[in-house]
Amino acid sequence: MRRGTAVTAAIAVLALTATACGGDGGSSDSAGKGEIAGTVTYWDTSNDAEKGTYKKIAEDFEKKHPKVDVKYVHVNFGDANQKFKNAAGGNSGAPDVMRTEVAWVADFANLGYLAPLDGTPALDDTGDYIKTAAGSTRFKGKTYAVPQVTDTLGLFYNKKMLKKAGVGVPKSFDELKRSAKKIKSQTGGTALYLRGDDPYWFLPYLYGEGGDLVDATTKKITVDDAPGAKAFARMKDLVDSKAAVTDSSDGQENGLKAFQDGDVAMIIDGPWDIAGAQQGKQFKHDKDNLGVAPVPAGSKGSGSPQGGWNLSVYAGTKNMRTAQEFAKYMSSAEVQQRTTEELSLLPTRTSVYDKPSVSGNAMVEFFRPAVGKAVQRPWIAEGNSLFEPIRGQMDAVLAGDRSPEEAADKTGEGFRKLLKDYK
C-alpha cells in the first residue's frame, strides 16, 4: 500500500503543479443571467500535432467573453484519465472542463465526478449531433458531456500496390486473404499490417463476426460467445497464412512505418494517422496514393468501433455556468469547422459536414460514411477496463499459446471479474 500511496501522491502532486491551483481561479460564480466571468481551466488531451490549434481555439473564447480567463493546460492522453481521477477524487486541481475520451465519460459520471448537463447552456442544438457521437455522452439517462470530435477505424490502402497486384480494395477479410498471395508475388509486400498489440483493434474482427463485448441492456457478457472465438481465430488465421504481419508491442510505430514504406499494402487505422501516413515515402510525393475504405467485413458484415472526444464539465467546478458556456463553445459548429479545416478531425455535428471547406476535405470524404455506421461501444463505467483482459488473450492467441475458443473463454472470465453483476 505504501507504494500505492506514494504513486498516488506523486501523481496528485504532478496534477496539482500542472494545473497550478486552476480550479480555484474563479470565485465569481455567475449563476444567474448576464455576462459570464471568471476563470475556466481546460485540460486538453489532443496529440502534439493538434495541441497548438486547440490552445488558440480555447483562448479565443476570451475574445468573445472578455471577463473570462481561459487557462489552457495540455495533458498527455495517456496520463489524463489517472490525473483527472486523482484530482477529482481529492477535490483539488481538477479542471473545469476536460476533453474526455468517449469511453471515460460513463466511468467518470458513475463516480460522481461529472456534472449533468441536461437543461444547461452546454447543450445546444443537440439534434445536430451524429447519433453515435451523442450516444457516448449519456449515462443512466443523463447527459454528461458534449461531443467534439468523432472517429472510427478504416482500411488504409496503398493504391499503387493494389493496382500492381491487380486486386481490388478488399471488402471482406476473406477477400483480403485471397488477394494476399498476388500482392506478395507482384509487389513483394505483405497484404495487411494487423495491430496485435492493442486490444482496441480486436473490435473490428469481433463486430465483423456479429459479436460484441457485452450486452449492456440484458447485463450479459457476450465476448465468450461464438463470434468472440471466431474473431480471435480470424486474426490468427490472417497471421498464420502470411496475409498479415503483426507485432506484440510497438504496433503504432511499426505498423505506420511498414505502411509508409510499402512493406504492407494495407493497415486498419484511424483518421489521426492520415497526416502521419502521408509523410511516408510511398505517399509523400503522391498524396493520392493513399486510399481509405471501410474496415473489411467478417462473416457477418463490416463493423468498426466508435471513438472520439467529448467535453465534460467537472461536478465540483466553482464556475459552473462559465464552464458550461465554454463546453458549448468548444463543441459549437464554428469550432468544429475550424478543427476540420486545420487538423482534418471529424466533426460530430451533421451541419458542419455541409460546409464546403469540410465536405471538400479529403479526409472527411474518406471517413464520413464510416463514422455514421460506427458501432457504439457499451457506454458503461467499466468500458475502458474491458480492454485489459482482451490484451492478454490477444497476445496468447497470436503467439500460438492458446486456442481461439480458450482465449474467448478466458476473456469472458476476465470480464466477469470486472463486471460483478453480469451474467
Next chain:
Amino acid sequence: MAVETTSRPARVDADAEGGARVHRRGTGRKSGETGRLRRAAAHHWYAWAMVAPVVVVIGVIIGYPLVRGVYLSLTDADEANVERTIGVNHLPATYRFTGLDNYAEILGDSVFWDRLGWTVVWTAGCVGVTFALGLTLAVMLNRQVRGRSFYRIGMIVPWGIPAFVSVFAWKMLFNEKNGLLNKVLDGGGIDAVPWLGDPVWAKVAVIAVNVWLGVPFMIVAMLGALQGIPGELYEAAEMDGAGPWQRFRNITLPGVRGVSSTVVLLSTIWTFNMFPVIYLLTRGGPEDSTEILVTYAFRLSFINSPRDFATSAAWGVLILVLLSLFTVVYRRALRRQGEVW
C-alpha cells in the same frame, strides 16, 4: 536490480531499520526494569530530543499511510465508495469492513502465485547476474589499468541517466521490426528475435535491462569494498605462492563479504519492487508473462475502474510481508555465518 537515486533507498533503509528496531525493542523488553529505562531517559534526554523530529516525520509520512493501507486492505473500499467531496456534494464513505476476505481471495487465486513465482525468478536472476558482473568489473577496475578513470566513468553512466529514459532506449533497441538488435542479427544472417513478443525472450529482455541499470551501483559498492582490503594481504599471499584464483577466493571474497551482503539485500528489495522496467518495457506482457507483483498491484488500482483500493492495498501488504520475511531470514542466515549486520 536497478537503482533509484531518490526516494527508494530511504524507504528501504526505513524497512531495514524497522526490522532492527523491532529487534532492539524485543531485547529491551526482556531486560525489563523501568528504573533502568528511566535512568537511560534521564541520561540520554538530549539524544531523544534530537531524534524526535525524525520519528515524528517518519510516523506521519510512513506510519500513517502504512496503517491506513493495512486498514483499507481489510475493507471493500474502492473509488466509488470512499468518502469524497466534489464541489458542494459531500459523499460519505459507504465501504464496509470485510476482515480477511481480500487476502483469502488473493491467496486462493492462481494469479497471485503465478506472479510470485516469476517475481522470485526475476529477483534472483537480476540480483545474481548483477552481482556477478558488478564484482567482476570491480575487480578489473581495481587494478592499475590505462584509462581507468575513463572506464569507471563509462560504467557509471547508466546510473546517471533516469531509469525511464534508459528503458525507452532499450525498448527501441528491442523493437522486433526496426530495432537495432534485430538489424545486427539480420546482418549476421540470423532470424529476427521477437524480443518483447515471446514470453521467454521478454523475460530475458527485462532481466537484461535491469542488470544494465543495476550494475553501476554494484561496481561502485564493490570497488569501495575492494579498496578496503589491505594490499599487504595480497603481497603476503603472493610471497607464499598463492595463485590468482586462490587469492581471489581467500582474500577478495572474504574481504568484500560485509559490503556484498548488504548490497545484495538492498538490490533484492529494489528488484522485487522494480516497477518502471517492467511497466515501461512490456507492460507485463506478452500476456502476463513478465508481470511482477507490484506491476499487477498497480494494474488493479489504476487501470481498472473503479479503482480497487482494497485489493490493491492487500497486495501491497502482502508484498511488504514477503520482503520483511525475506529480510529477517537473510539476516538470520548471515548471523549464522558470523556476520555482524
